Amino acid sequence: MAEKINLLSFTGNMRVLHITWMAFFISFAVWFNHAPLMVIIRDVFQLSSQEVSVLLILNVALTIPARIVVGMLVDRYGPRLMFSGILIASSFLCAFFALAETFQQLAAARFLLGFVGAGFVVGIRMIGEWFSARQAGTAQGIYGGWGNFGSAASALALPTLALWLGGDNGWRYAIGVTAVISLLYGIYYYIAVTDTPKGSTYFKSKKMGAMEVTSKGDFVLYMVMSAPIYGALALLTWKLSPAGMAWFSAPLSNAIYAVIVAVYGYQIFHIYQVNKDVFSKPVPDMFRYRFKQVAILDLAYMVTFGSELALVSMLPLFYVDTFGLSAVAAGIVAGAYPVMNLVARPGGGIMSDRVGRKRTLVILFAGIAGSFMILAQVESGWAVPLVVANTLLCGLFAKGGSGAVFAMVPLIQRRMTGQIAGMAGAYGNVGGLLFLTVLSFVSAPVFFLVIGGAGAVVLMLVILFLDEPRGQTAEVLEDGTVQLIDVA
């Protein structure tokens, strides 16, 4: 009935929205429960800085392939079962992490926990089923923005909790608490929601294979743009191979490379299968779109969401190491960063609606490039509040950018919104992995500089190549008449 979203309502689809964003919130809290405790864990296990960075990277690695797998499973089993399953499974992985005795166990747990990050896709599907087109944008903004805030909850609460529970094992109890919450909420989620509103017509979901492209040039571009997703995994393998940390033996890493190449080859084959028609006959106008739009949004999200994942992982340690803060204090100031999500992500979407898609991205990416470059100048002599204010500014632009990217995704080609969003999301994770890998080689200021530089590159791409999506074909006159306007 409601035309506007009433946030305080807890009935009908609003109830589903609240329960679902809370599920995403908890999954995010679990996904990043290690970050604020890293200082303590580092001391307990006597970890080198390389080992710390590997833990951070591993945490986002599995998410990339997991998104694809979860996307397929959700078609088959529905979002309710999938989200419950992810929460419950992650609670066990969490417990495994909490009980770890060696670095290897820590690493394995963190690697497996990466798949919790795929929960995002599931919730998006749920929201799509329950909201009409008019409300869907706002509902997804709330879902994404408030859910992401889960990492802030971890940062704010877990160090204090660990301290309060006390002793060397305080961190284990703190992680254990998130495991218990995740388990209970997973069960609750299964009981509390249904996949679709009661009595809604069921349509057999279309097979989600490769994306359709509509010209030969786009076909090539699509193949190129699919590569970095595998490249990121290859990068991780390289990092762990004899050339990097020598964690994997040479034959093992070669085998992994071979698997990655084979999967990429399979994907190319699949892309060809889906799109072979573009080589023989023209695509109807109705279906035409330009893949470069998708490519630019992918890269944009790689910077915005990738930087968020990276910063959420490293900020607590950064504060401790640079300014000598306590774990609790660092957690609190680092927690302020994801808090920006509450307003910035929906704000980016609203700004995009009002100011224009392209202009919003230009403004926000200029902001990202500028604010991260300033952050790169930070030294231990700076006043902490000033630095925190600066990171908040970075967060404001980056999360606003995420909102603006997703505000534009449905306007490229409606029919493929899910696939385009999925690809952008994967790029977000690639960004996280990429930036954290960079961090393992360089100092924090250079790391910030790299993010700022990536922002500047995307800014140029947006200015040069992004087309403003075609506007509405209707306008409302002063007397309320809906008029058709000619689109030239």
Place this chain on the structure above:
Amino acid sequence: MGYVAMSAGIISIGQYSSRGAKEENQDSYGVLVPSEPALSYKGIVAVVADGVSGCDGGKIASESCVKSLMSDYYCTADSWTVKTSISKVLLATNRWLHGQGLSNRDMQRGLATTMSALVIKSATAHMFHIGDTRIYHLRGDQFECLTQDHRVWVSADKNYLTRALGIDLKLDIDYMNFLVEPGDQFIFTTDGVHEFVSDAVMRDLVLRSADDLDAAARNIAELALRNGSQDNVSCQILRINQLPGADEQEVYRRLTELPIPPPLSPGMKMDGYRVIREIHASKRTQVYLAVDEASGEQVVLKTPSVNYEDDPLYLDLFLHEEWIGKRVKSQHLLSVVNQTRPKQFLYSVSEYVEGQTLRSWMHDHAVVELSDMRDIAGQIARGLHALHKMEMVHQDLKPENIMIDRQGTVKIIDFGSVKIAGIEEVATPVKRLTLLGTQNYTAPEYLLGCPCSARSDIFSLAVIVYEMVTGHLPYGDGYSESTINKLHYVSARNYRPDLPAWIDKALEKALRTNPQRRYGELSEFIYDLSNPNGELMLDVSEPLLARNPVGFWRSLAIAAIILNIFMLVKIFGI
């Protein structure tokens, strides 16, 4: 005599007819290529008919047969298949011819005619044939006769026509269909021609004058006369230059011709309708209450969701909903408002039904009186029957799709999933959905991907009736492809012991998972809801083991335990 009506160069025609040695030409033939949309929905008709020469009215008979195929056929429902439509037209023609013969005493043996007709709809040719006229099919240099002469030879030189239109009230027509290709040629001949020209010669004559089909037809007929034919001679040649039906680009262009309206708020005006409020919005559609500013009438506007603006499948279904509303009229189906003003946007306008859905009615009535149940089920059935008569299957019947207005009239309101037999015959690049429906209400055959029929709607109606009387679903919540074989009907009397057993039996029959074992007709089901059906009651006294196997084994186990305890006590004297 011959007819030709063309509106497009999609076919070429050649025709020739002569009375030959006879006084009167009793042959009739014709080809009709209608304009759109009839060309898409109905296709091209080509026919040849030979009035039976023993009858005085042979000419009238053949002419009225050709005329009715070329005019009455295009008046049949667009939703009907070619086979249904032509059968109905031929049945009516046959009855008329037969009646004329009976009433006209002056004529010796009434009116009768042979007939061979071809309907080319989309990429398919449908052939109808009775009597001894023929249709030949020429593809490349392959030449074959599609028809079989209905003649019986009593001696070497004497034979009789065994079947024809107008001879008997009972009508038996040959039917077949096959795919046509551009370049295909069809040659229609009467017996005066094909009894005197061999197939090979006929083929060569057609191939020889490919660019002048009239000449080819004339050459064939004149050769028959030269060869000694004493009968009327008629030959008609039809060549398919391109298949009827719009090309791919055109189909998609038509789907996106009108833009999807933006979200509407109260007070907004669109094409002369002022929006009062939003009634409902889902992932797929928005429904608004609006007022027609010209007439002051309250209407409902349904607009497609922008989520699907480039989904041809969805738009196709949306357009069909209005198409159906315009063609099926029933008090128990939502009526579509015939809009005279031009549309700027894609939306549909229908009457405003003030009342509640059956779902909310069921919420208000925890215990439903059987009389109310019969009334509602009967009205839904009448609505469904109107659809079924038009060869449509609703496919998505559920309490949410049924409205009860303030006067108690029940209406089915959603045609978004209706399957239309006549439309299914039209080839389209838009891939149609195979599975539709709503969980718990959809018949099992959908889940298995089997073809659905009116029986599928009977299943859904029975689920609704079951839910009305018991408050439960007959097969529980959510069955899926993998569990269909394990489904067991739970007697409605489990939930409502006072329900007469014969009503339960009627429900059970309507809810069988195998559509072949359900009721074939809605009316039988509705009748059995009010009248005990003795046949169904025969097996009412089946044993507990069959009726409730779990209950049977459970009681047996409990009895065994008690017996064991009793024996223990006895033996050990505990």
